[in-house]
Amino acid sequence: xxxxxxxxxxxxxxxxxxxxxxxxxxxxxxxxxxxxxxxxxxxxxxxxxxxxxxxxxxxxxxxxxxxxxxxxxxxxxxxxxxxxxxxxxxxxxxxxxxxxxxxxxxxxxx
Numbered sequence: 001x002x003x004x005x006x007x008x009x010x011x012x013x014x015x016x017x018x019x020x021x022x023x024x025x026x027x028x029x030x031x032x033x034x035x036x037x038x039x040x041x042x043x044x045x046x047x048x049x050x051x052x053x054x055x056x057x058x059x060x061x062x063x064x065x066x067x068x069x070x071x072x073x074x075x076x077x078x079x080x081x082x083x084x085x086x087x088x089x090x091x092x093x094x095x096x097x098x099x100x101x102x103x104x105x106x107x108x109x110x
Contacts, residue, residue: 038098
């Protein structure tokens with residue numbers, strides 16, 4: 001009889017405790033801030049296409065002076081424009097630092 005008196009309250013509260021634990025465990029986690037840096041591009045011609053790690057990201061003119069946001073680490077930057085030689089740059093992006101890359105593409109011979 002004594003065992004039953006002690007176990008009855010536990011049996012009644014155990015489901016509630018398990019439910020509360022499940023609710024707390026299922027709370028969405030806040031996304032962690034991604035460590036990033038910036039790249040300010042100044043390129044002639046302005047029509048040059050920008051590729052970062054072989055992925056097209058837009059043209060220099062579309063950036064309109066704004067910086068590209070890139071994850072920290074090493075990236076390969078390629079600039080291409082019709083009638084010009086492509087330009088390749090390896091850039092190490094540092095968290096919180098905005099770097100500037102100034103490039104003038106060379107014209108291809110006629």
